[in-house]
Amino acid sequence: MTRTHAENVREDLRNLIHPYTPLNTFSATGPMVIRKGDGVYVEDDQGNRFLEGMAGLWCTALGFSEQRLVDAAIRQMKELPYYQIFAGRSNEPSIELSERLLAMTRHLGMDKALFANSGSEANDAAVKVIWYYFNALGKPEKKKLIARERGYHGVTVMAASLTGLPYNHADFDLPVARVLRTGCPSLYHSTHPGETDEQMVDRLVADLEALIAREGADTIAAFFAEPVQGAGGVIVPPAGYFAKIQAVLKKHDILMVADEVITGFGRTGNMFGCDTYGITPDIMTVAKALSSSYMPISATLVSKAIYDGLVKGSERNGAFSHGVTYAGHPVASAVAVEALKIYEERDSKTFDATSGVIARLGNAVLEHGLITRALRDTMAVCPPLIITEAQIDELFDKLTLALDTTLEFARGLKLAA
Ligand SMILES: Cc1ncc(COP(=O)(O)O)c(C=O)c1O
Incomplete structure (x- = not known):
């Protein structure tokens, strides 16, 4: 047959x-x-x-048929399909990409970009950068890394060790030494009975303080966190969490690494999760939506202070001996450049709170038999908790109809920058 x-x-x-x-x-x-x-x-x-x-x-941010990304890849394939960026060589797309990425993250303190192909590699590189940095500073004892339960940072040896999910460790002989685990701010997985969000945050902060005191701040280099934990269960941090955690880290001279592999490029409503949650990172890692995943590419972004440390170390060692064959790959970089242009053109537009769109939506909702609350630029929905599944469907059906009715009106409005 x-x-x-x-x-x-x-x-x-x-x-x-x-x-x-x-x-x-x-x-x-x-x-x-x-x-x-x-x-x-x-x-x-x-x-x-x-x-x-x-x-x-969690990666194809621009969907599956963005012609501009396809065109960018074809153009670059024809011009220069591969070149490396080792030992003083470079290529134009990788230079343009680093300039654009740093322009987008300069307000978060980022100063230099190191390219690779996946989120795991970007986090692995972050660890190497951190260790190299503290060696350059003459603090060889400051090497341990704190990562959270349910955190996901990838699957290479070091990234998987930072990952806080037992099935990524089992029988792989992971995590390796130097990784310390602390709690995550999950309202679903981590609260104690009767605890408010604020009490949970304070408990996690106290646990972190205790861990640092136990291990010794002089032995701890960095704290790794996703602004919103993805693979661990889509854990959105409660208000105040990152502010309190970062205050502890600052006090003990522990670096903050924001793993923006999922949250980067608009996923949380702002360009970066760091913007949404008020995180001031020393290092950021990005991948996935960087190219809308049309080509594999990732980056480890570092602050000027970290970069200065790397320079010092490389003076001692004769070079900064880290890099992968496909780092700054011209085709992947060209696609990422185009993706960033698209995000900048289509993202970060909001309605002016005085435009009347929410008031108009409030009326449309009523016409469809639903009561909600129009706030200045937000529509609040908060049904009685006895609501059934079928009634939730009814609520969203009505809201969808009202949104459709309002769309025409909204289309005619000028968007605020
Ligand atoms: C937050 C986060 N960091 C790192 C990674 C690892 O990225 P990659 O699978 O490209 O190695 C992922 C993958 O899902 C992720 O969600």
């Missing part, structure tokens, strides 16, 4: 190791094979269409 192409593909895919799949347990149907994508939709090899509600792995 001749096999169809789809069957052949499925058979071939049994030869791959699929991450996060129990090995050798594929069902008779094999893996789900996605064949194409358009906009926010993807289609499998059986012709089934899905709204991709995860943007892949």
Whole structure:
């Protein structure tokens, strides 16, 4: 019996190791094979269409058919498909990308960019940078890293060690030494009975203080955190969490590393999670939406103080001996440059609070039989907690109709910068 192409593909895919799949347990149907994508939709090899509600792995921010990214890749492929950035060499797209990235993060104190291909590598590089920095400063004891329960920082040896999920450690002989674990601010996983959000934050801060006192601040280099924890359960920090944590870190001269691999480039409503949660990082790592994941690329961004430390270390060692073959890859960089241009053009536009759009929405909601509260630039929804699932559907159906009615009015408005 001749096999169809789809069957052949499925058979071939049994030869791959699929991450996060129990090995050798594929069902008779094999893996789900996605064949194409358009906009926010993807289609499998059986012709089934899905709204991709995860943007892949939290990454394809511009959807699956952004022609400008495709064009940027083709242009660069024709011009210069590869060049390296080692030992005084460079290429134009990687230079432009670093300039753009630093212009976007200068208000957060970032001063230099180090490129790689994945979020894991960016975090690994952050660790190497930190260790090199403290050696250059003559503080070789200051090396331990604090990371949080349920944190996700990737899967390379060091990034997986920072990751606070037991299944990323089991039988991989991880975490390696020098990683200290502290609690995460999850209202779902971490609160104690009867505790308010504020009490939970204060308890986590006290735990952090105790950990630092136990280990000795002189032995601790940095604290790694995602502004919003993703793979650990989409944990949004409660108000005041980062301000209090950072006060402790500052007091003990411990660096703050913001892992913006998921939160970077608009995911939290601002360009970076650091903007949304008032984080002042010493190092930021970015990937995923950096190129809308059309090409693999990541960056470790560092402050001037850190960079100055690296310069000092490299003077001693003769060079800064770290880099990967595809760092600053011209095609990946060109695609990322185009993605950043698109974010800057389409992002950070809000309605002027006095434009009347929310008042108009308030009326439309009522017309559809729903009561909400129009605040200046926000529509508040807070139903009785006895609401059933079916009634939640009813609420959102009515709200959707009201939003549709208001859209025409909103389209005619000038957006505030
Ligand atoms: C916050 C965060 N950091 C790092 C990573 C690792 O990135 P990559 O899978 O590109 O190595 C991820 C991946 O999901 C992530 O969510």
